Amino acid sequence: xxxxxxxxxxxxxxxxxxxxxxxxxxxxxxxxxxxxxxxxxxxxxxxxxxxxxxxxxxxxxxxxxxxxxxxxxxxxxxxxxxxxxxxxxxxxxxxxxxxxxxxxxxxxxxxxxxxxxxxxxxxxxxxxxxxxxxxxxxxxxxxxxxxxxxxxxxxxxxxxxxxxxxxxxxxxxxxxxxxxxxxxxxxxxxxxxxxxxxxxxxxxxxxxxxxxxxxxxxxxxxxxxxxxxxxxxxxxxxxxxxxxxxxxxxxxxxxxxxxxxxxxxxxxxxxxxxxxxxxxxxxxxxxxxxxxxxxxxxxxxxxxxxxxxxxxxxxxxxxxxxxxxxxxxxxxxxxxxxxxxxxxxxxxxxxxxxxxxxxxxxxxxxxxxxxxxxxxxxxxxxxxxxxxxxxxxxxxxxxxxxxxxxxxxxxxxxxxxxxxxxxxxxxxxxxxxxxxxxxxxxxxxxxxxxxxxxxxxxxxxxxxxxxxxxxxxxxxxxxxxxxxxxxxxxxxxx
Amino acid sequence: xxxxxxxxxxxxxxxxxxxxxxxxxxxxxxxxxxxxxxxxxxxxxxxxxxxxxxxxxxxxxxxxxxxxxxxxxxxxxxxxxxxxxxxxxxxxxxxxxxxxxxxxxxxxxxxxxxxxxxxxxxxxxxxxxxxxxxxxxxxxxxxxxxxxxxxxxxxxxxxxxxxxxxxxxxxxxxxxxxxxxxxxxxxxxxxxxxxxxxxxxxxxxxxxxxxxxxxxxxxxxxxxxxxxxxxxxxxxxxxxxxxxxxxxxxxxxxxxxxxxxxxxxxxxxxxxxxxxxxxxxxxxxxxxxxxxxxxxxxxxxxxxxxxxxxxxxxxxxxxxxxxxxxxxxxxxxxxxxxxxxxxxxxxxxxxxxxxxxxxxxxx
Numbered sequence: 001x002x003x004x005x006x007x008x009x010x011x012x013x014x015x016x017x018x019x020x021x022x023x024x025x026x027x028x029x030x031x032x033x034x035x036x037x038x039x040x041x042x043x044x045x046x047x048x049x050x051x052x053x054x055x056x057x058x059x060x061x062x063x064x065x066x067x068x069x070x071x072x073x074x075x076x077x078x079x080x081x082x083x084x085x086x087x088x089x090x091x092x093x094x095x096x097x098x099x100x101x102x103x104x105x106x107x108x109x110x111x112x113x114x115x116x117x118x119x120x121x122x123x124x125x126x127x128x129x130x131x132x133x134x135x136x137x138x139x140x141x142x143x144x145x146x147x148x149x150x151x152x153x154x155x156x157x158x159x160x161x162x163x164x165x166x167x168x169x170x171x172x173x174x175x176x177x178x179x180x181x182x183x184x185x186x187x188x189x190x191x192x193x194x195x196x197x198x199x200x201x202x203x204x205x206x207x208x209x210x211x212x213x214x215x216x217x218x219x220x221x222x223x224x225x226x227x228x229x230x231x232x233x234x235x236x237x238x239x240x241x242x243x244x245x246x247x248x249x250x251x252x253x254x255x256x257x258x259x260x261x262x263x264x265x266x267x268x269x270x271x272x273x274x275x276x277x278x279x280x281x282x283x284x285x286x287x288x289x290x291x292x293x294x295x296x297x298x299x300x301x302x303x304x305x306x307x308x309x310x311x312x313x314x315x316x317x318x319x320x321x322x323x324x325x326x327x328x329x330x331x332x333x334x335x336x337x338x339x340x341x342x343x344x345x346x347x348x349x350x351x352x353x354x355x356x357x358x359x360x361x362x363x364x365x366x367x368x369x370x371x372x373x374x375x376x377x378x379x380x381x382x383x384x385x386x387x388x389x390x391x392x393x394x395x396x397x398x399x400x401x402x403x404x405x406x407x408x409x410x411x412x413x414x415x416x417x418x419x420x421x422x423x424x425x426x427x428x429x430x431x432x433x434x435x436x437x438x439x440x441x442x443x444x445x446x447x448x449x450x451x452x453x454x455x456x457x458x459x460x461x462x463x464x465x466x467x468x469x470x471x472x473x474x475x476x477x478x479x480x481x482x483x484x485x486x487x488x489x490x491x492x493x494x
Numbered sequence: 495x496x497x498x499x500x501x502x503x504x505x506x507x508x509x510x511x512x513x514x515x516x517x518x519x520x521x522x523x524x525x526x527x528x529x530x531x532x533x534x535x536x537x538x539x540x541x542x543x544x545x546x547x548x549x550x551x552x553x554x555x556x557x558x559x560x561x562x563x564x565x566x567x568x569x570x571x572x573x574x575x576x577x578x579x580x581x582x583x584x585x586x587x588x589x590x591x592x593x594x595x596x597x598x599x600x601x602x603x604x605x606x607x608x609x610x611x612x613x614x615x616x617x618x619x620x621x622x623x624x625x626x627x628x629x630x631x632x633x634x635x636x637x638x639x640x641x642x643x644x645x646x647x648x649x650x651x652x653x654x655x656x657x658x659x660x661x662x663x664x665x666x667x668x669x670x671x672x673x674x675x676x677x678x679x680x681x682x683x684x685x686x687x688x689x690x691x692x693x694x695x696x697x698x699x700x701x702x703x704x705x706x707x708x709x710x711x712x713x714x715x716x717x718x719x720x721x722x723x724x725x726x727x728x729x730x731x732x733x734x735x736x737x738x739x740x741x742x743x744x745x746x747x748x749x750x751x752x753x754x755x756x757x758x759x760x761x762x763x764x765x766x767x768x769x770x771x772x773x774x775x776x777x778x779x780x781x782x783x784x785x786x787x788x789x790x791x792x793x794x795x796x797x798x799x800x801x802x803x804x805x806x807x808x809x810x811x812x813x814x815x816x817x818x819x820x821x822x823x824x825x826x827x828x829x830x831x832x833x834x835x836x837x838x839x840x841x842x843x844x845x846x847x848x849x850x851x852x853x854x855x856x857x
Binding site: 312313316322324331332335336340343347350351356398 | 705714715718722724
C-alpha cells in the first residue's frame with residue numbers, strides 16, 4: 001500500500017488463530033489504520049503485492065454502526081440479508097431470541113428500548129452480537145477498532161471481560177487499540193507496526209508496557225522519519241528570545257463532556273502543545289476554552305480578565321482566536337472566496353461612507369494573504385480551489401486580523417503538505433513572538449516536539465503529564481499518553 | 495512590532511511594481527462577468543424578446559405590453575425579494591406567499607371593516623410582517639424546528655388568519671386615496687414598480703455593502719464556521735426573516751391597493767414564482783442568491799409567460815412554464831454551487847465511456 005511519497009505498509013503479515021486475542025498497536029501514521037482499511041477492502045494494495053485474507057472478517061468500528069433510535073431487537077435484525085420474508089410481520093419470539101443472543105455474552109438488559117438508552121458497553125455488546133450472529137464455518141475473525149476509546153472505567157472493563165470470555169469460547173479476535181494497559185491485560189499476542197513495518201510480534205509474557213512504548217515510538221537514535229527531518233531542520237532557538245513574563249491565558253477547573261478537569265496557564269509568547277489519544281479529551285479541550293462546546297464548569301481568563309463562559313463573541317473580544325481541526329466543515333465557508341473568508345472575523349476598518357468597499361477590502365485581503373504567504377495571492381479565488389496548506393493559511397490569517405492575544409490551534413497541519421507545514425510552523429512562531437499565547441492540540445507528536453515549548457499530555461479527561469524543554473520528545477509524549485494507570489506520571493519522573 | 499512592519503513594506507513595493515497583473519485580473523474579472531454562464535438571464539431576456547417579436551410582433555412589441563408586464567409583476571418580485579434573505583441565510587421560507595396574502599387581507603379589513611387611516615394601516619401591516627418574522631425565527635433558532643417545517647406551519651396559521659378575517663369573501667370598497675397608491679403612475683409606471691426599485695436598491699446595498707449582509711451569506715454558506723468566526727448566527731437568522739416579513743407585508747399592502755380589494759385566495763400563489771426567481775437569480779451575477787438576478791428573473795419568466803399567453807397558448811401553459819423553470823433554475827443553482835464543470839456533467843457522467851474514464855482517474 002503506497003500513498004503519494006510514502007510507503008504505508010511494507011510486507012506485513014498477520015495471523016490470528018481461534019481462541020486468540022491479538023492486539024494491533026502503533027501510533028498515528030504507523031500503517032495501523034491503513035492495514036485495517038486494506039482488510040476491510042477500502043484501500044487497494046499496490047499491484048504485485050499479495051493480500052490473502054483466509055478468514056471472514058467481521059468489523060466493529062469505533063462508532064459501532066448501530067441505529068440509536070432503534071431497539072436492540074431491531075438493530076440485531078438489521079444484519080439479516082433482505083428478502084421476501086421482510087414483508088411478513090415480526091415473529092413474536094424475536095425479543096426472547098435477542099435476549100438469548102446477548103445472554104451468550106453474559107449480558108442482560110431490556111432489548112425493547114432504543115439502544116440510545118442502554119449503556120455504552122451494552123451498545124458495544126449489541127454490535128458484537130450482531131457481527132457474530134451471522135458466523136458460518138470456523139474461519140471467522142472479529143476485528144474491533146478501538147473498542148474502548150469512548151468508554152470509561154467500569155464500562156471499558158465490562159467490555160474487556162466480554163471480549164475475553166468470547167475468545168475463551170474459541171473466537172479469534174483482532175483488536176486495535178491505543179491503550180497499552182488494555183493490550184497487556186487482554187492480548188495473547190501483541191503486534192506493533194511502525195512506519196508500515198511489523199516491528200514486534202510477541203506472545204503474552206514477553207512484553208510489558210515499557211517494551212510496547214519503545215516498540216511504538218522507536219529508539220531516538222534511529223533514522224528520523226519524515227516529520228523528524230523537519231524538526232531537526234528548524235532550530236528552535238526562538239523560544240529563548242521570546243518575551244516570557246506574565247500569564248496570558250489561564251484556564252481553571254474546566255469540566256465538560258470527555259473532560260474531567262483541566263487547568264492550564266500559558267505565558268506571553270509561549271507555545272504549549274496538548275497531546276493525548278482518542279477519548280482523552282484532547283479533541284474537545286480547545287473548543288471548550290473558546291466557548292464553542294458546552295462546558296459544565298470552568299473559568300477562562302485572558303491577561304487576568306475573566307472571559308464570559310460559553311460565548312464565542314466574548315472570547316473573540318478577549319482576543320482569543322480558534323482554528324478548528326475540520327477545515328472544510330468548521331473553519332471556512334466553502335461558498336466564499338479567500339477575501340470573504342478572511343474578513344469574516346472582523347470587518348472593522350473596511351467600512352467607508354458607502355458601506356464596505358470591495359476594492360479596499362480586496363487590497364487589504366491581498367496584503368494580509370501575502371503576509372501569511374498564501375499562493376496564489378488572489379483574494380477573489382474561490383476558497384475550495386486553494387490547496388490544503390493555503391486554505392489553512394487563509395484560516396490562520398483570518399484570526400490574525402483580530403490581533404489575537406491567544407491563539408488556539410486544533411490539528412493545525414492536518415491534510416497539509418510538508419512544505420506548507422513548515423511555513424505554518426513559522427507563522428505560529430511569529431504569532432507567539434508578537435506576544436500571543438498559543439495552544440496547539442495535535443495527534444502528531446513530531447509536530448508538538450518541533451513547535452512547542454511545553455507539552456501537556458491528557459489522559460481520561462485529565463492532565464496526565466507535563467513535559468518541559470528537553471523532556472519534550474516524541475517518546476516521552478507517547479509514553480505519557482499511552483500509559484495505563486492514571487496515577488503513574490511517566491513525564492514527571494523524567 | 496518590527497516583524498509587523500517588514501511584510502507591509504514589502505507588499506507596498508509589490509503593489510507599486512506590478513500594476514499590470516492587478517489590471518489584468520481586473521479585466522479578467524470583467525470578462526468573466528460577461529460570460530454566458532454568469533448572465534444567462536440577460537441573454538435569455540434578449541432571446542425571449544426576439545422570439546416573440548418575430549412570432550407576434552403587433553401584440554408583444556408594444557409599450558402597453560411592457561408596462562403591464564412591469565406593473566403586474568411588481569408584487570411577485572416583492573415576494574421573491576422577501577424570500578431572498580432567508581434563502582441567503584440558508585433557510586427555506588414556505589410562508590412567504592401566505593404572508594403576502596395575510597397582509598393583503600389585513601389591509602382590507604383594517605381600512606374597510608375597521609375604518610382605520612391609511613398610514614396606521616400600513617404601519618400595522620408592516621408590524622405584523624415583522625412579528626411573523628420574529629416568531630418564525632424564534633421557532634427555528636430556539637425551538638430548533640427545521641425552517642422548512644416551521645414556515646410550513648406558519649403558512650397554515652396565516653392561511654387560517656386570512657380566512658378568519660375575510661370569512662372567505664373578498665373585501666371590496668377600498669378608500670379612493672388608498673387605491674391610488676396602487677394605480678397612480680409616474681413616468682408611465684405605477685407606484686409599486688418604483689417602490690420595488692427602491693426596496694431592491696436598499697436590499698442590494700444591505701446584502702453587498704454591509705457586514706450584516708456578508709454575515710447573512712456566511713450563515714447560509716456554513717453556519718458552524720460562521721458561528722466559530724464570531725457571527726451571532728441566531729440574530730442573523732431572525733434578522734433575515736424579519737426583513738423578509740416586512741417586505742412581504744409591504745407586498746400585501748400594495749397588492750390590495752393595486753386590486754382595490756382584498757382577495758382571500760391571493761398570496762400562496764406567489765410562493766412558486768418567488769422560489770423560481772430566487773434560484774434562477776442565484777445562477778446569475780456570481781453564483782449566489784442576489785437582488786438583481788432575482789428581480790430580473792421575475793421579469794424574464796413573466797415575459798416568457800406573457801408572450802405565450804398573447805400567442806394564444808392554452809391556460810395550463812403558465813403553470814407548466816413556472817414549474818419547469820423552477821426545476822431547471824434549482825438544478826442550475828445547485829450544480830453551480832457544487833462546483834461541477836458544467837450543467838451537463840452529471841448527465842454525461844452516466845455515459846459508459848465517461849464513467850470508465852472517471853474511475854480510472856480516481857484509482
